[in-house]
Amino acid sequence: MSKLVIREYIDVMANDKQDEVIYLSRIAQTVRVVQLMLDMLDASEQQLALQLNTEHGQRMDVARLYSDKDVAERYGVHVRTARDWISSGRIRGFRMDRRWYSRADWLDEYEGQMAVELE
Template structure:
């Protein structure tokens, strides 16, 4: 297992100990320079609603795709987020 995957798992576990507002604050702190040094290298993120509008399907369909692994994404609190590279990979497989 790569160190990045291990670190991601550890960070996820630590975030689970915090309430949603605290989680967002930690993520913002990391993105604002306390962990991510080059913000330009971060891929754009889209909500499940934005992806649903892009493909003219319901948000429930996108959530089904996320649950089945048809498209990759992650949750921040209750919100599903999908990275641009994951959308591109989904489109290549379509």
């Protein structure tokens, strides 16, 4: 989605201010869509997006993505094991272009669950 398309979408919504609830709901949906798009970027693209947002006075938090290889290195397991964990739902993640990914906050969530289970 280009900046122009997003801008046009926001302009259309601004013309529909009669119902403030619908307007705010659409803004929230747009923000969620943009956040999901940013979440799917690799680490270098995320850094570029953050830099562009900072330059234009915008602040959006983008969770760092870890590939299946990164997850395997983080936990000291084989890449196949990391893929199995992500694909089975043990660790939240998603598949994109034949690779599995997880976000930093999802890995933190997994580690928190593991800590509770060990207690």
